[in-house]
Amino acid sequence: MEKKIALSWSGGKDGCLALDTLVKKGYDVACLVTTVPEETGRTFGHGEKVEMITLQSQALAIPVHFITCTFEGYTESFVSTIKSLKEQYHLSGIAFGDLYLDGHREWGEKVADASGLKPLYPLWMTEEDSADALKTFTNSGYKAVVIRVMEDALDDSWLGRPLDQSFVQDILGLPVCPMGEHGEYHTFVYNGPLFHQKIELTSESIITLETTKRLEFSGYNLVGK
Structure with a gap:
């Protein structure tokens, strides 16, 4: 069975846990793919700086490809780029870190089919399993904020909090998805078992947006583990 695949990557815990799971199952994750809408110039998933995603790519020693798109042409740009990467890396599939939202999976299966690839959902679960998934991440050795x-x-x-046992205890006491699957929170992974180097984050400030608040880092660089 061909196991060379691409992984949809936003920089957070879900994608990282998906990567770890896939590697342990013997898949060769040939590249990461991250969408960057022209309207924002930041990643679609978390509004992150592309430079910080590039650091993750370097730390993991897995190339990342940024898919520049518009909101209106998002799917078309995604499929076009994936088709190109399929030829470049001889891919057989594309993986997504979605957990249980059917609409997200339907979209991923649609674009995979249009690209001639097998869709993979290594983390797929029920909503009731999300608390266990968070515990799995916090016990995995990966570090996220x-x-x-x-x-x-x-x-x-909650901004700047590490995903640790204290985080798990506190988030389970609130009426939100423990994994933030409905957008309650987003994370950035900066170290862990598959990282050859760790990412040092400094000089943070809080930015208020329309419906969210974001922790912005003005300092970020790779350091030895």
């Missing part, structure tokens, strides 16, 4: 919160779900005191 909360970089964005939805204001009607979590206040800005």
Whole structure:
């Protein structure tokens, strides 16, 4: 069975946990793909700087490809780029880190089919399993920090919090998805078992957006582990 695949990557815990799971199953993750809308110049998933995603790529020693798109032409740009990467890397599939939202999976299966690739969902679960998934991540050795919160779900005191046992205990006491699958919070992974180097984050500030608040880092670089 051909196992060379691409992985949809936003820089957070879900994508990282998907990567770890795929590698342990014997897949060769040939490249990461991250969408960057022209309207924002930042990643579609978390509104992150492309430079920080590039650092993750370098730390993991896996090339990342940025898919520049518009909101209106998002799917078309995604499929076009994936078709090109399929030829470049001889891909057989594309993986996504989605957990349980059917609409997200339907979209991923649609673009995979249009690209002639097999869709993979290594983390797929029921919503009730999300608390266990969070515990799996916090026990995995990967290090992540909360970089964005939805204001009607979590206040800005959650920004900058590491995903550790204290985080698990506190998030389970709130009426939100423990994994933030509905956008309650987003994370950035900066170290872990598959990282050859770790990412040092400094000089943070909080930026208020329309419905969310984001932790912005002005300092970020690779350091030895």
